[in-house]
Amino acid sequence: MTGSVTPPLPSSPGTPGGATELALSPVGEPPPLRADAARNRTRLLEAASQLMAGCGAAQLTMDAVAAAAGVGKGTVFRRFGDRTGLLVALLDHREQQLQAAFLTGPAPLGPDAPPLERLHAFGPALVRHERDHHELILSSRTDPLRTYDVPANRLRLTHVTMLLRQAGVAGDAELLAHTLLGSVDSVLVHHLIVERGMPLDRVLAGWHDLVTRLVTRPSSAT
Amino acid sequence: MTGSVTPPLPSSPGTPGGATELALSPVGEPPPLRADAARNRTRLLEAASQLMAGCGAAQLTMDAVAAAAGVGKGTVFRRFGDRTGLLVALLDHREQQLQAAFLTGPAPLGPDAPPLERLHAFGPALVRHERDHHELILSSRTDPLRTYDVPANRLRLTHVTMLLRQAGVAGDAELLAHTLLGSVDSVLVHHLIVERGMPLDRVLAGWHDLVTRLVTRPSSAT
DNA sequence: ACTTTAAACGGACCCCGGTCCGCTTGATTC
DNA sequence: GAATCAAGCGGACCGGGGTCCGTTTAAAGT
Missing domain, CATH: 1.10.357 (Tetracycline Repressor; domain 2)
Structure with missing residues (x-):
């Protein structure tokens, strides 16, 4: 599993000019997901992959992915931004x-x-x-x-x-x-x-x- | 004036594989616009330019441009695709x-x-x-x-x-x-x-x- | 086991790009 | 100047991305 895609959490608007550091990749501790979140993440990726394979990228709408994974639309955005x-x-x-x-x-x-x-x-x-x-x-x-x-x-x-x-x-x-x-x-x-x-x-x-x-x-x- | 932006006219779906020539730029005769069309084109570009200067690209919505130029939304799309x-x-x-x-x-x-x-x-x-x-x-x-x-x-x-x-x-x-x-x-x-x-x-x-x-x-x- | 808390969830909602189609109007012909 | 016709016009409409906020639930503390 990749685990690399750190979604832009709504808590990090912080300093706009942010010159403290690069701040773009504070990679160090991708805080572990809650059990259900992890499960849904997997489901979503699988659903997306299948939709992609089935009908091409054009059909890969967020609603469709959410539906196929059996979760709400908001969840998709929370997870992947x-x-x-x-x-x-x-x-x-x-x-x-x-x-x-x-x-x-x-x-x-x-x-x-x-x-x-x-x-x-x-x-x-x-x-x-x-x-x-x-x-x-x-x-x-x-x-x-x-x-x-x-x-x-x-x-x-x-x-x-x-x-x-x-x-x-x-x-x-x-x-x-x-x-x-x-x-x-x-x-x-x-x-x-x-x-x-x-x-x-x-x-x-x-x-x-x-x-x-x-x-x-x-x-x-x- | 540039006159180069040939909008994708609905009449030219033609041959999809089109290997006859490059077919991408049949530049040769950008058919002259009707008087009102030309006028609106100019208005639209000016309106867009001003909106851009005023509020940045984010505010440059098609509706806004159309409104600012005093034309309908469809006109913008007809002209620029x-x-x-x-x-x-x-x-x-x-x-x-x-x-x-x-x-x-x-x-x-x-x-x-x-x-x-x-x-x-x-x-x-x-x-x-x-x-x-x-x-x-x-x-x-x-x-x-x-x-x-x-x-x-x-x-x-x-x-x-x-x-x-x-x-x-x-x-x-x-x-x-x-x-x-x-x-x-x-x-x-x-x-x-x-x-x-x-x-x-x-x-x-x-x-x-x-x-x-x-x-x-x-x-x-x- | 019970409370607490922050994360996760879901879907109604908004906005905007793009389409559609019936109406209008500028050009051209007679 | 009237008729004809294609080009242009406009705005209602649709679908999908992205947001918001009230509700649910996993995990940590007692």
Whole structure:
């Protein structure tokens, strides 16, 4: 179980400017749910997953999910904050596999391979994963800014940043990681392939090329 | 006047798979509006702009815009398709300045400077422009896929692609252009600066660094 | 077992985006 | 200037996201 989606509890409007800390992820103690709450959470995720499988994201209305799970509508919102929250939770759950693959899995994705190799392998793995779940991803992007707060995406960023550093890349590893990840962003790739008819191979070649360019030290400037 | 926002006329469901051509932008004859329609269009854009300036994007409801412009709600939808369409039209209008700057303006942005210099200048110009309009941009991103269809964004892509080619870059210019543009995407930059506290200079340095890396031929691979 | 308390629950309710369809009006033709 | 017709118009209507608040119930204390 993920347990990562900390819903925006109504008790935390707090300081608006909140510069005390990042305050976005006071991850440390996701207070355990009450028994019934946990049970309902599971039911809701299952119901949502089935509705999704059955009729696509369009049919995934909050009322429908609530009804299918046999709970009230308010409960869904209490648990997941809003529709996006529910979708993210659903997605987050499906991320586990991918995360396991690059965190602890076998080479070339896992920690046994050298950083550069892992980096090269990471792109295709991501693209494949995102293609499998693109509908869910698409519909969870209603609020563009929140994308960067999704745990899965944060994890990817840290991962790529780390790999870049380990590969001995010169320069701003964090920014470069953003750039790399952006180049295989789910929405972009979907656009390129579906709407522009670009072959998948070309996108993947782009990833490898980009990794190579970024890892290579720029020899001459203007 | 832009005149670019061709609303999805109810008469054009046509062939769904439409592989005849791109069919996305049959730009060629935006059929002229009837007098009253044109008048209302202007009124609506003005009303929207004022509401935006007055109370922010949140208050920009379709009803409010319609009321402020003194027309019916249906008219707004007929003209702009949906809320996003209205926002894009608004944004598109404000793009003119930027577009003029890099299409026909003076060096280093305009055509009088060498390609590489234009490329370096383009990033900062974009970032500045996007910061000025980030609220509008943000709220026009509800439908992530449509982003790539916005005329302004297409233009940017072609522009950067062209500059890359002119600068003699080796490799997939179109993909590289996507990558470059992605690295200064409005939402990303806003996230980095506002939520992560990254100084603007660092983002801009990232752009220059990236341009340099991409233009430089990768000397050694794995 | 009984009390207490905060969390969880449910569904009526509100708001807004988007649709629909009958009416109006600007353009064009004769 | 009258007739014709497509384009434009408007606002009632619908459905779904999100909120609110009175009620219920799991858990902790005695």
